[in-house]
Structures are given as structure tokens and as C-alpha cells.
Amino acid sequence: MSSMTIxxxxxxxxNVTLLELLDRLIDCGVVLTGDLTISVADVDLITLGLNIVLxxxxxxxxxxAGGELGRAEGLHDG
Amino acid sequence: xxxxxxxxxxQTNTENAPEPRDGESGWYLYxxxxxxxxxxxxxxxxxxxxxxxxxxxxxxxxxxVRPVRLAEFSAEALQARAxxxxxxxxxxxxQNQIVARVHEAGAVLPVKFGSIYSNSxxxxxxxxAIHDALLAQLQRLQDCDEWGVRLFANRQAMQRLAAEHPxxxxxxxxxxxxxxxxxxxxxxxxxxxLAAITEEALSHLAQASYARLMRYAVAxxxxxxxxxxxxxxxxxxxxxxxxxxxxxxxxxxxxEAQHLAVEQEGLRCAYSGPWPPYSxxxxxxEETL
Numbered sequence: 001m002s003s004m005t006i007x008x009x010x011x012x013x014x015n016v017t018l019l020e021l022l023d024r025l026i027d028c029g030v031v032l033t034g035d036l037t038i039s040v041a042d043v044d045l046i047t048l049g050l051n052i053v054l055x056x057x058x059x060x061x062x063x064x065a066g067g068e069l070g071r072a073e074g075l076h077d078g
Numbered sequence: 079x080x081x082x083x084x085x086x087x088x089q090t091n092t093e094n095a096p097e098p099r100d101g102e103s104g105w106y107l108y109x110x111x112x113x114x115x116x117x118x119x120x121x122x123x124x125x126x127x128x129x130x131x132x133x134x135x136x137x138x139x140x141x142x143v144r145p146v147r148l149a150e151f152s153a154e155a156l157q158a159r160a161x162x163x164x165x166x167x168x169x170x171x172x173q174n175q176i177v178a179r180v181h182e183a184g185a186v187l188p189v190k191f192g193s194i195y196s197n198s199x200x201x202x203x204x205x206x207a208i209h210d211a212l213l214a215q216l217q218r219l220q221d222c223d224e225w226g227v228r229l230f231a232n233r234q235a236m237q238r239l240a241a242e243h244p245x246x247x248x249x250x251x252x253x254x255x256x257x258x259x260x261x262x263x264x265x266x267x268x269x270x271x272l273a274a275i276t277e278e279a280l281s282h283l284a285q286a287s288y289a290r291l292m293r294y295a296v297a298x299x300x301x302x303x304x305x306x307x308x309x310x311x312x313x314x315x316x317x318x319x320x321x322x323x324x325x326x327x328x329x330x331x332x333x334e335a336q337h338l339a340v341e342q343e344g345l346r347c348a349y350s351g352p353w354p355p356y357s358x359x360x361x362x363x364e365e366t367l
Contacts, residue, residue, distance in 0.1 A: 018163075020226065021170045024356035029190035030110065030212075031360070032204040 105143040107193040115184030116140030136205040181354035223352030229317035235344025239279035284317040294331035295321040
């Protein structure tokens with residue numbers, strides 16, 4: 001019963017998607033001030049670059065999900 | 079007596095620690111924890127993981143760090159590498175593993191990806207500046223894990239939820255009483271509004287589910303914009319939330335998550351965890367950073 005309706009992924013497992021990790025590591029976490037090498041100005045630069053990657057990862061996952069579901073739907077129609 | 083702050087590894091003493099002073103190396107910061115937790119992690123660390131993790135102590139706190147070459151993290155290098163998914167994935171997975179290891183030993187405040195300091199004094203000054211706030215945050219996160227919960231509704235469930243919505247009921251009553259001409263117009267109007275009604279029904283479902291899960295959680299946050307469905311997808315994400323849950327309450331929490339999906343046909347729940355408290359580590363007033 002439970003395996004049909006709920007899916008869990010231990011953090012140790014490989015099921016943890018890159019997107020889930022990026023969501024947490026890049027969007028969350030404490031930001032300590034001070035003499036960061038990647039200083040405030042540069043953080044914007046990195047975040048910019050990472051956001052491009054993030055967007056592409058998200059897009060990839062959506063395409064994948066859409067692709068799978070699209071195929072399943074095709075079976076229903078046919 | 080120990081000095082108030084120092085760098086330690088099991089093998090090296092303070093004086094021999096590879097303090098980067100040449101302007102070429104810096105400290106990559108993974109997280110902040112209590113001194114005792116840090117020493118446990120460092121003592122138990124596997125010896126085969128490349129550069130060893132080090133600890134920078136400041137008051138009751140300890141920063142988990144690793145020496146890195148600053149050139150690898152220059153603006154130019156990062157701009158190039160941020161496009162490199164293989165590199166990025168290796169970095170975030172490694173960072174998550176390290177933070178998870180500290181989390182296993184005790185409370186940890188994960189820091190934002192890419193926190194690098196050019197020298198230990200700068201890092202220790204940053205820790206000292208908000209020492210008490212960090213300490214209080216660590217105490218709040220003690221014995222807690224983060225859990226991610228996503229609730230999906232398939233097309234049938236969405237139709238049913240919309241049908242149960244009072245707005246749709248009103249439309250139906252109106253339609254039943256309408257003349258053929260007016261019924262035609264009403265049907266078109268309904269078609270226009272159905273999407274909005276469905277959104278509202280999904281949002282009600284999300285709010286109710288979130289409230290139920292919150293009864294088992296210390297804190298929670300729901301993503302304001304659940305993922306939009308890909309074209310042709312058969313299900314929609316209704317709820318995308320993270321919760322901070324005390325370990326003693328995890329069983330009840332996961333059971334409730336399961337109930338959310340089992341109670342209604344066409345709902346699916348996916349969870350992930352236990353995570354280190356990434357989403358709950360930030361200090362109050364820091365949200366905008």
C-alpha cells in the first residue's frame with residue numbers, strides 16, 4: 001500500500017536528485033559575513049552562473065517527467 | 079589550557095596546520111557546529127577522502143573547513159565552471175556528504191554553497207561577530223532533521239477537487255436553471271474559469287496538508303510556487319514544502335504524510351530526508367541575503 005502512494009529517498013541514497021541538492025545548498029544555508037573571498041559582489045556573479053545551471057537542470061527534469069508521462073498517456077490514447 | 083581559537087586535526091598540532099598565508103589558498107567552509115561535535119567528526123573522518131577536513135574553533139563554536147586553492151574559485155574560474163554540471167554535481171554531493179556527516183554527530187548549521195575565506199582570522203571574526211546567535215540556532219536545531227514533502231495530484235484528482243469547489247457547484251446550479259442560449263454562454267464562462275478554480279482547489283489542498291504536517295514539525299516552509307507541470311503531464315505538484323522535525327516525532331510525521339496520499343484517490347506523496355537543516359539554518363533577519 002505505502003509503496004504505491006509514498007516514495008521516500010534517504011539522503012544517503014542516489015535517489016536524491018541534483019535539483020534537490022542545489023535547492024538546498026545554493027538557496028539555503030547560513031551566510032556569514034566577513035572577508036569572504038567570494039565577496040558580496042562576486043556572489044552575484046556566481047549565483048548568476050549557478051542560476052543558469054539550475055534552470056537547465058530544472059528544465060531537464062521537467063522534460064524527463066513530461067517525456068515519461070507523455071509516453072504513458074500515449075498508451076492510454078492508443 | 080587551549081587557546082581560544084585554533085586549527086586542529088588528529089595528526090597536526092596548531093602550529094603545523096597548513097594555515098594558508100601565501101595568498102593562494104583559502105578555507106572552504108562547510109558548516110558551523112559545536113566544538114565537541116566537530117572533534118567527534120574529525121576524529122572519525124575517513125583517511126581516504128583527499129584533503130582532510132579541519133576545524134577552526136571560535137568560542138563554543140567550530141567551523142568545519144578544508145583548505146582550497148583560491149585560484150580554483152576565482153570569479154573567472156567559477157563563471158566557467160558554473161556551466162560544468164559534472165563539476166557542480168560533484169561539488170554539491172561532496173558538500174552534502176560532509177554536512178550530513180557532521181549532522182549525524184550533532185547539530186550543524188550548513189552554510190551557503192561556495193563560502194570561502196582567504197584566511198582563518200576573517201572566518202573567526204565572522205563567527206565571533208554573531209557567536210551567540212549561531213549558538214542559539216544550533217541549540218534550536220538540536221535533534222532535528224529536515225524533511226522535504228511533495229504532494230502531487232493527478233488529472234482525476236484535480237477534476238474531483240475542482241468539482242467539490244463551491245464556485246463550480248454554483249456554476250452547475252446556474253447552468254441547470256439556464257435557458258439554452260444562456261447555458262451556452264455559461265459553459266464558455268465556466269471553461270474560462272475552470273483553470274482558476276482548479277488552482278484554488280489545489281491551493282486549498284496544499285494549505286490543509288501543510289497544516290496537518292506542521293502539527294508534527296518544529297518549523298516549516300512551503301514553496302510559494304510549486305513546480306508547473308510539463309506540457310502533457312498527467313499530474314500537478316500541489317505542495318512542495320520542507321519541515322524541521324524532531325527525531326522523536328519523525329514516525330508520526332511520515333505516517334501523516336502517507337495518510338495525505340492514501341486518503342484521497344489520485345494523490346501521490348514523495349518525501350526526502352532526513353536532511354541536515356539546510357532550509358532552517360538561517361538566522362532571523364538573514365532571509366533576504
